[in-house]
Amino acid sequence: IGAFSLLTLSQKPLDTNAILLGGIISLIFAFQYMVFTLFLKRTDKLILVLISFLASVGFIAIYVLDTSLLIRQIEWYLIGFVISIATIVFLRYFLKYIYKYKYLYMAATIGLLLFTLIFGKEIGGAKNWVTIGRYNFQPSEFGKVMLIFALASLFSEGKGFKHIIIGGAFTGTCLIFLVLQRDLGAAMLYFLIYVILMFISTSNLYMTLAALGVGGLGAFASYHLFGHVKVRILAWRNPWADITGGGYQIAQSLFAIAGGSWVGVGLGNGRPNDIPVPSSDFIFSVICEQFGLIIGVIIIIIFFIIILRGVSIALRATEEFYSLVVIGTVAMIALQAFINIGGVTKFIPLTGITLPFVSYGGSSMVVKFMMFGILQAIYAVNEQHEDKLRRYPLEER
Numbered sequence: 277i278g279a280f281s282l283l284t285l286s287q288k289p290l291d292t293n294a295i296l297l298g299g300i301i302s303l304i305f306a307f308q309y310m311v312f313t314l315f316l317k318r319t320d321k322l323i324l325v326l327i328s329f330l331a332s333v334g335f336i337a338i339y340v341l342d343t344s345l346l347i348r349q350i351e352w353y354l355i356g357f358v359i360s361i362a363t364i365v366f367l368r369y370f371l372k373y374i375y376k377y378k379y380l381y382m383a384a385t386i387g388l389l390l391f392t393l394i395f396g397k398e399i400g401g402a403k404n405w406v407t408i409g410r411y412n413f414q415p416s417e418f419g420k421v422m423l424i425f426a427l428a429s430l431f432s433e434g435k436g437f438k439h440i441i442i443g444g445a446f447t448g449t450c451l452i453f454l455v456l457q458r459d460l461g462a463a464m465l466y467f468l469i470y471v472i473l474m475f476i477s478t479s480n481l482y483m484t485l486a487a488l489g490v491g492g493l494g495a496f497a498s499y500h501l502f503g504h505v506k507v508r509i510l511a512w513r514n515p516w517a518d519i520t521g522g523g524y525q526i527a528q529s530l531f532a533i534a535g536g537s538w539v540g541v542g543l544g545n546g547r548p549n550d551i552p553v554p555s556s557d558f559i560f561s562v563i564c565e566q567f568g569l570i571i572g573v574i575i576i577i578i579f580f581i582i583i584l585r586g587v588s589i590a591l592r593a594t595e596e597f598y599s600l601v602v603i604g605t606v607a608m609i610a611l612q613a614f615i616n617i618g619g620v621t622k623f624i625p626l627t628g629i630t631l632p633f634v635s636y637g638g639s640s641m642v643v644k645f646m647m648f649g650i651l652q653a654i655y656a657v658n659e660q661h662e663d664k665l666r667r668y669p670l671e672e673r
Contacts, residue, residue, distance in 0.1 A: 277298060277299075277302055279298070279336045279543060280294045280295055280297065280298025280299075280301075280336070280339070281294075281295060281298065282543050283298075283336075283339065283340070283543055283544060284298075286543065286544050293343055294339065297335075297339065297343075297346060297347070297350070300350065301332065301335055301350065304350070304353070304354065304357075305328050305332070308324070308328065308357055309321075309324065309325075309328075311361070312324055316361075316364060316652070316656075318655070318656040318659040318660060319364070319652045319655060319656060320585060320589070320651070320652060320655045322581075322585060323582060323585050323586075323648065323651060323652070324648075324652075326578050326581060326582055327582070327633050327648060329578065330575065330578060330632070330633040330634050331353060331633050331634070333563060333567070333571065333575065333634060334349070334559060334563075334631075334633065334634035334635065334636070335349065335350070336543070336566075337548075337555075337559055337562045337563050337566060337634075338555050338559070338636050340543060340544055340548060340562070340566060341548055341549060341554050341555050341562065342555065345555055345636055348636075348638070349636050349641070351638075352637075352638040352641040352642060353641060355638075355641075355642055356641045356642045356644070356645030356646075357645060359642055359645055359646055359649065360645040360646065360648050360649035360652070361649070362649070363645075363646050363649025363650060363653060364649045364652050364653045364656070366653075367649070367650065367653035367654070368653055368656055368657070371598070371653060371654070371657060372595075374425070375428075375429055375432060375595070375597040376429065376433075377429065378425075378426050378429035378430045378433065381422045381423075381425045381426035381429060382422075382426045382446050384419075384422045385419045385422040385423050385426060385446075385450060386446075386449055386450065386453070388415040388416070388418060388419045388422070389415065389416060389419055389450055389453035389454060389457070390453060391406070391415060392404055392405075392406055392414075392415045392416065392453075392457060393453055393456055393457055396415075396457065404416055404454075404457045404458075404459040404462065412638075413638055413639040414462075414639040414640075416454065416457075416459055416462045417639040417640055417642075417643040418639070418643055419450070419466075420462075420465065420466070420469075420608055420643060421643060421646055421647065421650075423447075423450065423466055423469060423470075423604075424469065424473075424601060424604035424605055424608065425601060426446065427443055427446075427447075427469065427470060427473045427474075427600070427604065428473065428597055428600035428601045428604055429597060430442060430443050430446075431443065431473055431474065431477035431478065431600060432477070432595070432596040432597040432600055435477055435478040435480075437483075439478075440474060440478065440480065440483050443470060443473075443474060444470070444487065447466060447467060447470040450463075450466050451463045451466060451467060451494070454466065455498070458502070460498060460502070460505060460627065461615070461627035461628050461629040462629075464615070464627065465608065465611055465612065465615075465629070467491050467494075468607075468611055469604055469607055469608060469611070470487070471484060471487050471488060471491070472603070472604070472607045473600055473603065473604050473607075474487065476600070476603055477596075477600060507522040508522070508625045508626050508627075509625050510522060510523075511523040511525070511526050511625075511626070512526065512622060512624070512625040512626065515527045515530070515622070524552065525551075525552045525553075525558070525626065526620075526622055526626060528550050528551045528552060528558075528561075529551055529558050529561040529620045529621075529622075530621075530622060531550075532546065532547075532548065532550075532551050532558075532561040532562065532564065532565040533561055533564040533565065533569070533572075533620075533621065535565055536564045536565035536566065536567070536568050536569065537568060537569065538568050538569050538570055539568040539570065540564070540565065540566050540567045540568030540571070541565055541566065542566070543566055543567075544566075545566070546565045546566065548562045548565055548566065555635070555636035556630050556635045556636045556637050557616070557619075557620070557626075557628055557629070557630065557635070558620050559630075559631055559634055559635045559636070560572065560575070560616060560617050560620050560621075560631055560634070561620050563575070563634075575617075575634070576613075576617065579609070579610065579613045579632075582606070582609065583606055583609070583610050585651075586602055586603075586605065586606030586609075586651055587603070587606065589602050589651060589654055589655050589658060590602040590603050590606070592658045592662075593654060593657075593658060594657065594658065594661050598654045598657065601650060601654065602650070602651060602654050605647045605650050605651060606651070608647065609632050609644065609647060612629055612630065612631070612632050613631060613632055615627055615629045616629050616630060616631040616635070617631065632644045
């Protein structure tokens with residue numbers, strides 16, 4: 277409310293769109309919290325509030341960049357909210373039945389990627405988009421959920437060499453399709469989720485190191501096979517050597533972050549549109565310029581808290597399948613946050629991955645809300661199980 281009020285007062289005549297959209301967003305947050313408080317009582321309200329905060333900062337930054345984009349983002353947020361409710365309700369009743377369909381999840385994941393490879397269109401150098409009407413979406417985003425369910429189902433069934441090989445073959449097939457689409461950021465996420473779930477479920481250090489070695493060889497091959505990968509690596513090593521070419525993106529990102537200093541240049545000030553792809557890939561740089569590094573640090577802390585809450589849900593889970601699904605979901609959110617923030621701050625090379633719940637993007641917002649629903653559904657199952665235990669004396673357990 278404060279941010280949109282400032283944006284309203286900063287223009288002459290007053291920017292009534294800002295206060296109107298700010299009011300709508302505030303009402304959405306209030307309604308969302310009311311639904312969870314009144315009708316979904318066995319849910320983790322802290323995760324809900326933290327996600328709402330992340331989204332609110334993203335809304336403000338997107339408005340500064342382009343009002344029309346904010347309207348679309350609000351639409352996606354509402355769609356994501358509805359899907360999260362549907363996910364919670366569905367999983368509450370069917371979670372105990374869906375653990376054994378690993379091959380169905382694998383087929384769905386590969387089918388989504390194959391569909392994109394055949395019918396997708398190229399945007400920003402990657403053929404990972406599908407257009408339906410006026411909407412573009414990325415099937416690989418929805419494939420992330422199927423990947424988590426497939427690997428969780430596989431490793432909860434068994435932890436032997438056979439299961440590791442089946443999981444590796446499935447993930448490798450996904451990687452081939454993603455590389456053919458030139459969506460190397462998603463390929464890295466798929467691979468890392470496989471490694472994390474394999475190690476957590478099997479504790480097989482040698483196979484984990486072997487998988488990381490294969491991944492390292494794949495990254496080395498990508499550097500030599502794909503020109504844009506080489507450009508990004510060189511820009512990461514020294515963006516100033518080609519500041520008007522390959523290093524332009526990261527250089528502008530660093531200028532924005534440094535220009536904002538600790539308290540920011542103020543909403544609507546600075547030059548956020550000088551940053552390439554500011555509403556999605558580089559929105560963290562825009563936030564640091566507008567709000568300052570203090571809010572940037574707070575965003576990182578919030579992601580850490582979400583991770584800790586997710587790990588807590590996983591540790592309390594009554595079934596290994598539930599636990600692995602939660603770990604995979606939290607790992608996906610954590611990895612995306614790390615890769616995005618690490619890329620725009622020059623900690624790691626850029627990959628073109630969005631910042632969860634903050635960046636502009638329909639597919640990313642909807643899928644992250646689906647993951648939010650998964651966390652809340654398993655949290656509810658944990659609470660229900662613990663309530664049953666509390667009803668009986670210790671001697672009867």
